[in-house]
Amino acid sequence: MTERTFCIIGAGPCGLALARAFRKAGIRYDHVERHSDVGGIWDIDNPGSPMYRSAHFISSKTQSHFLGFPMTADYPDYPSNTQILAYLRSFARTFGLYDHIRFGVGVVDVQQVSGGWQVAFSDGETRTYAGVICATGTNWEPQVPRFEGEFSGDLRHSVTYTSPDEFRGKKVLIVGAGNSGCDIACDAARNASAAFISMRRGYHFIPKRVFGQPSDAFAANGPHLPAALERPIMQGLLRLLVGDLTRVGLPKPDHRLFESHPIMNDQLIHHLAHGDIRVKPDVERFDGLDVVFRDGTREAIDVVICATGYTMNIPYARRYFQWKSERPELYLTIFNREHHNLFGLGYLETDGALYDLADWMAHLLTRYLLTQAASPDAPQPFDTLIRDDRTDLSGGPHVDSPRHALYVQRRAYLKHLRALCRRVGWPEPDAHALAVPVTAPRPLPGGATGQQVGA
Structure with a gap:
């Protein structure tokens, strides 16, 4: 040796x-x-x-x-x-x-x-x-979830995704709303003939810029407060900056701010507000080219991308x-x-x-x-x-x-x-x-x- x-x-x-x-x-x-x-x-x-x-x-x-x-x-x-x-x-x-x-x-x-x-x-x-x-x-x-039923379209993990050209003229569903999932959902919103994102829970969305500077720089340079003060102050700031996101179809978070990894994305909110993409709940099962969701609704889909980590x-x-x-x-x-x-x-x-x-x-x-x-x-x-x-x-x-x-x-x-x-x-x-x-x-x-x- x-x-x-x-x-x-x-x-x-x-x-x-x-x-x-x-x-x-x-x-x-x-x-x-x-x-x-x-x-x-x-x-x-x-x-x-x-x-x-x-x-x-x-x-x-x-x-x-x-x-x-x-x-x-x-x-x-x-x-x-x-x-x-x-x-x-x-x-x-x-x-x-x-x-x-x-x-x-x-x-x-x-x-x-x-x-x-x-x-x-x-x-x-x-x-x-x-x-x-x-x-x-x-x-x-890749962590690939298991689904009930059979899907006749293109089902794959986000690790295989590289370009928005893959979505042109297709109906696309993104499963998973982490930061990568939200990014890819925005590509679908701009390029697919119809775009959806399936979310099992609501998340807190933090804008990338706050008062003219990157939000992480704002957080790093600002006063460092105890968690008991920081959380309510930041929640109030987010209400002021992004408002009630249930208005654009996002589910209400089932946890307090900072109790889950936050989503850093402004564009998804933009596309939701313009109707370029719609939020759906968890996938219940596949039925040919149809995806059936937990709320009983279904959508005909060509491509399912699992952004599931x-x-x-x-x-x-x-x-x-x-x-x-x-x-x-x-x-x-x-x-x-x-x-x-x-x-x-x-x-x-x-x-x-x-x-x-x-x-x-x-x-x-x-x-x-x-x-x-x-x-x-x-x-x-x-x-x-x-x-x-x-x-x-x-x-x-x-x-x-x-x-x-x-x-x-x-x-x-x-x-x-x-x-x-x-x-x-x-x-x-x-x-x-x-x-x-x-x-x-x-x-x-x-x-x-x-x-x-x-x-």
Whole structure:
């Protein structure tokens, strides 16, 4: 086994954030990506990607970038999928990450062995590492519902959807009202001959802009109030900004604001108000080309798109993780409680932007490994936290659903990470230091240099 070498699996946003952190800290690593380039799901040409041509960031550019690497001024408030992909590739180029990624190589299996982890790659090679970081993402295994009856039309999951051209001249039903479902429903409203969206419950809709600025920027820059005050104030603001949405056919939410993942979409409300799309309840059954709904109504439909989410999985190492509602149960969404030096990165549901959180997660993992390398035979206080700390980071309560089983509220998460850094004596991530690319070898434990990265 190469001394203290780690394996990063996946070159999406979280894998790239960790690679930057490892390079800056001088931690040796191999980095593999089964696709031909970086970007993960944001590359529409990556086989299995759920990306569609009209997709944009749900969070705004000022809240969504890596630490020390803001998006360029010419980007709009809500960048498109192609702009996000360009941003990720620029990030990888700027910080010299491309030279250390083996493209076209996937992972077949991860096996715990004496003193480390053995990784079997798709090219037939096997290597052993001090640790493995799984960063292969969450939106790769479609969750397809079961329906009664038989449908004679085109029934498929949203992972197969790419272009609104697929809807032209057809009667289209979108099942599911998450953010992607609402986006695709808007494509149907503009292009289909008739469009419907099936919703099993009502949701709170938050406009993308509030008082002339992106709503997440408004929330981040405004006063941070206790939940007991924030909820009624925000509910009052939403009543003022969007009004009673039952007027356009949306069902009334069966939960309070922030008790479920909110919908960031203005366009669906626009199309509902103009009659371009109609809301239907849950699907009861199929009858040929007819879809029969729970309220007894039926519609003749050509295309049914199930925007019903994804099942998180780490197939090459699944047996080494604990699972709750098909989500890996990890300390701080990073640290495996039972298996030493097997980590996950990015397996979380949260209410805000991911990229700076990815930097925070990468920072904690890097500090943990540096501390471990400095005193390999000494007990690590952080290992006790990994085993015992069960702090609730959900900001709950939430609707009882698989999506919220291990939900992480961004504000609660960051607050806890800062407190942990103070508790164990680790610095917080420094955006200014992160902004500087690595241009020279960095010292590694044992006197080696950063030039050995990937060796």
